[in-house]
Amino acid sequence: MSSTEIDIKYVAHLARLHLTPDEEKKFGAQLGNILGYIEKLKGLEVANVEPTAHATPMPNVMRPDEVHPSLPHDDAMRNAPAKANGLFIVPKIIE
Amino acid sequence: MLNQLTISELTAKLASREISAHELMQSCLDQIARVDGNIHAFISHNASDALAQADAADKELAKDDRTTRCLLGIPVAVKDVIAVKNQPLNCGSKILGEFVSPYDATVVEKLKSAGAIVFGRLNMDEFAMGSSTENSAFGVTRNPWGTTRIPGGSSGGSAAAVAADEAIASLGSDTGGSIRQPAALCGCVGLKPTYGRVSRYGLVAFASSLDQIGPLTKNVRDAAIMLGVIGGHDSCDSTSVPQPVPNYTATLIGDIKGLKLGLPKEYMIGGLDAEVKSAVDTAVKQLQSLGAEIVEISLPHTDYAVATYYIIATAEASANLARFDGIRYGARVDGADPIELYCKTRGAGFGAEVKRRIILGTYVLSSGYYDAYYLRAQKVRTLIRNDFLKAFEKVDAIVTPTSPTAAFKIGEKSDDPLQMYLSDIFTISCNLAGICGISIPCGFTKKPKLPIGLQLLGKPFGEETLFKIAHAYEQSTDWHSQKPAL
Numbered sequence: 001m002s003s004t005e006i007d008i009k010y011v012a013h014l015a016r017l018h019l020t021p022d023e024e025k026k027f028g029a030q031l032g033n034i035l036g037y038i039e040k041l042k043g044l045e046v047a048n049v050e051p052t053a054h055a056t057p058m059p060n061v062m063r064p065d066e067v068h069p070s071l072p073h074d075d076a077m078r079n080a081p082a083k084a085n086g087l088f089i090v091p092k093i094i095e
Numbered sequence: 096m097l098n099q100l101t102i103s104e105l106t107a108k109l110a111s112r113e114i115s116a117h118e119l120m121q122s123c124l125d126q127i128a129r130v131d132g133n134i135h136a137f138i139s140h141n142a143s144d145a146l147a148q149a150d151a152a153d154k155e156l157a158k159d160d161r162t163t164r165c166l167l168g169i170p171v172a173v174k175d176v177i178a179v180k181n182q183p184l185n186c187g188s189k190i191l192g193e194f195v196s197p198y199d200a201t202v203v204e205k206l207k208s209a210g211a212i213v214f215g216r217l218n219m220d221e222f223a224m225g226s227s228t229e230n231s232a233f234g235v236t237r238n239p240w241g242t243t244r245i246p247g248g249s250s251g252g253s254a255a256a257v258a259a260d261e262a263i264a265s266l267g268s269d270t271g272g273s274i275r276q277p278a279a280l281c282g283c284v285g286l287k288p289t290y291g292r293v294s295r296y297g298l299v300a301f302a303s304s305l306d307q308i309g310p311l312t313k314n315v316r317d318a319a320i321m322l323g324v325i326g327g328h329d330s331c332d333s334t335s336v337p338q339p340v341p342n343y344t345a346t347l348i349g350d351i352k353g354l355k356l357g358l359p360k361e362y363m364i365g366g367l368d369a370e371v372k373s374a375v376d377t378a379v380k381q382l383q384s385l386g387a388e389i390v391e392i393s394l395p396h397t398d399y400a401v402a403t404y405y406i407i408a409t410a411e412a413s414a415n416l417a418r419f420d421g422i423r424y425g426a427r428v429d430g431a432d433p434i435e436l437y438c439k440t441r442g443a444g445f446g447a448e449v450k451r452r453i454i455l456g457t458y459v460l461s462s463g464y465y466d467a468y469y470l471r472a473q474k475v476r477t478l479i480r481n482d483f484l485k486a487f488e489k490v491d492a493i494v495t496p497t498s499p500t501a502a503f504k505i506g507e508k509s510d511d512p513l514q515m516y517l518s519d520i521f522t523i524s525c526n527l528a529g530i531c532g533i534s535i536p537c538g539f540t541k542k543p544k545l546p547i548g549l550q551l552l553g554k555p556f557g558e559e560t561l562f563k564i565a566h567a568y569e570q571s572t573d574w575h576s577q578k579p580a581l
Contacts, residue, residue: 006458015413015457016420016434017450018442027451034455034513038402041471044478051473052480054304054334055529056291056555061333075197079424088422091432 006031097122098260099578102169102317105263109156109168116156116168119263120149120212123170127261130581133242136256138175138233139183140215145170148212155210165320167210172262174253175216176223177308178297179203186299187221187231187249190419190444192426200297201332202266202308202325209324217252217265221446222416223273223301225249226518229509230448237505238281239579241543244502247277253311254281258546259581264312264321268298270305271404272497272522275534278311279497279548282536284565284575285311286318287522289555290529291336293322294329302411303334305404305526314575315535315566319343322558338556346559347566352386354564357490361397362521368500374538374547375496378568382494385567390490394482399475400524401516406459406472407527413456419444451512480528487554492564495521497534497548525552533561536574546574 008028012019019027073086082089097105097119108114124142131137152168173179176186178196180203185191199207206213220230228236228251236251238244239259246255250267254277257265267274269287278285286309293308300306310321323344328337358379363372383389421427421440428443430436445453459468486493499520508515525532530552537549549568553561569575 006454008454011454011458011461013438014461015453016417016437016441017445017453018438019450020442023447023450027447027454030451030512031455031458034405034516035458037513038406038468041399041402041406041475042467044396044399044471044475046471046474046478049474049477051470052476053473055476055480055527056289056334056336058291058334058336063330071197078197079192079194081192081421081425081427090422091430091436093433 006035096260098126098263101313102166102263102320105169106165106167112156116149116152116212117146119168120145120170123262126259130259131261133237134239134255134259135234135236136217136252136259136261137172138185138216138218138252141182145212145214148214152210152212164210166206166324169211169263171206171211171213172215172217172253172256172265173203173213174250174265174267175219176268176299177203177266179213183216184299185216185233187219187233188444188446188449189232190425190441194425198297201294201329203297205325215262217256219252220249221449222299222412223249223268223270224412224448224452226272226276226515227508228252229505230446232446235505238502239581240282240545241502243504244545245280245505247280247498247502249273250311251277254278254283254285257281257283257311257313258579260578264310264317266308267311268306268308269526270301270408271526272519274309274311275522275532275548275550276498276519278534280502280546282546282574282577283311283313284315284318284533284535285309286322286533286558287525287531288322288326288558289531291334292326292531292556292558294327294332294335296329296331300415302408303415304411305408315562315569316344316347318533319347319562341559343559343562346563348563349567349570350386351382351564351567353388354492354560355388355390355490356382356564357390357392357486357493359392359394359397359493359495361394362495364499364520366499366517367496370540371496371500371547375549378537378549379494381571382564382568385571387564392486392490392493394486394524396475396478396482397524400479400527401520403472403475403479404523404527405455405516406468407476409452409456410460410469411456413453413460416449416453448512476527479524483524483528483530491560492557493552495550495552497521497550501540501545501547521550530555531558531561533565535565535569538574
């Protein structure tokens with residue numbers, strides 16, 4: 001099975017995912033293997049085929065722009081890892 | 096024992112007041128206490144809350160013995176990926192920390208309005224990614240038929256709980272076979288409804304264009320009852336389809352004369368276990384003797400389904416799982432800036448399989464690779480869907496094995512993701528095509544004795560036909576009534 005190189009550090013950063021050096025090595029090899037398997041799709045002629053994003057053919061679903069009851073603020077904040085005065089606490093973004 | 100009975104048997108006994116919902120719930124709790132230390136189908140369950148719901152059901156039964164609530168007093172357990180208000184929700188992951196659901200999923204709301212006792216958090220592969228329930232942060236679930244074996248996945252807890260009579264029925268979710276494959280491997284019935292039949296509101300998303308919630312039950316009639324409850328359009332999920340929900344149990348007449356069943360020639364692959372093949376061949380003969388006509392069909396793009404699936408599913412997952420960033424809910428690992436916080440939180444919170452799939456999904460969507468992988472996979476998805484639509488011009492349903500082998504040993508494939516992915520070969524196309532599928536018991540391997548599943552695939556919104564065929568077959572066999580020694 002052919003192996004495809006993948007720049008795992010770059011992709012992990014795109015995914016905002018910290019990997020240990022061991023994980024980088026292990027996943028790199030396993031993903032190379034999986035991408036090698038996926039190569040088989042390149043053997044199909046698909047130039048004139050429409051892509052399917054969604055199996056059930058449906059138009060866009062719209063609703064009137066009206067206010068409805070929604071999740072109360074406290075319920076929405078209930079699982080926050082850090083909060084104060086009804087707000088999420090996050091690290092400083094702007095100096 | 097009450098916990099071994101089916102929904103239809105129990106609702107009759109509850110309505111006639113022969114038994115109470117409290118007794119029934121207690122019998123499930125007793126079974127959990129007796130066997131779940133070994134099986135580990137449940138991540139957690141709240142016994143006093145379950146009994147309080149049972150007592151409320153008993154009060155209502157006492158008021159009105161002709162209730163129209165078709166699940167009144169029936170204990171139904173739920174996969175840990177579906178929100179139940181005020182219950183924990185972890186998706187088998189560490190990253191959600193101490194998360195408690197602030198609302199009910201639509202399916203849970205519907206179960207509750209039908210009178211069900213909704214209890215327990217069932218174990219699963221983390222974020223429903225896996226085929227063995229080995230990828231859970233809460234430990235592995237064991238197959239009730241052989242505790243050195245996997246129960247299948249990702250809804251392994253949902254299948255094991257029903258097979259071990261710890262719950263009367265359960266809910267699972269199916270993105271590439273995650274209801275049907277564990278149902279097959281644990282010897283119960285599992286249905287993946289047509290995409291859009293059941294609302295996904297309150298189901299934590301893995302791959303939004305493939306995910307569907309469905310029931311796992313002890314027989315086909317119970318699956319039909321459950322789908323009648325959970326199916327239907329929901330304004331909270333714009334991908335649910337506004338099509339009326341038929342009376343599914345009305346189709347269980349036992350007569351399948353003249354129905355045409357397709358046997359796809361591409362499904363007789365090399366990796367198909369001899370005992371599984373023989374059980375499926377025997378089942379096909381049985382269906383024939385019940386009056387069905389068997390037709391060979393071709394699904395020419397079958398060989399491309401696994402590759403297509405692992406591009407589309409991981410791409411969608413990489414986007415869906417971006418929300419687990421340690422800001423609004425769940426566990427957090429602090430960092431000097433937001434990016435470091437995200438990276439550390441996600442690095443510490445996700446397990447190996449989820450990380451692999453996020454990386455793969457991010458890669459196939461990344462600049463320069465999108466056309467070669469993601470767009471191409473979406474085009475092949477069209478070819479796979481067209482294969483099925485063409486086949487359904489000739490046949491009413493398609494018959495296949497559910498899984499190429501019976502339950503494998505714990506640890507056997509956990510270090511080889513590609514081999515694990517290939518074990519989903521028979522179930523994956525159904526999700527890509529958006530059609531419906533059911534797995535029913537069709538036999539056992541000899542030594543050790545492990546369940547084998549038969550899969551029936553139906554047209555979009557063809558669940559009635561699937562139930563009719565599955566029920567007729569079930570009536571003529573006793574596979575579904577055999578119990579594991581626990």
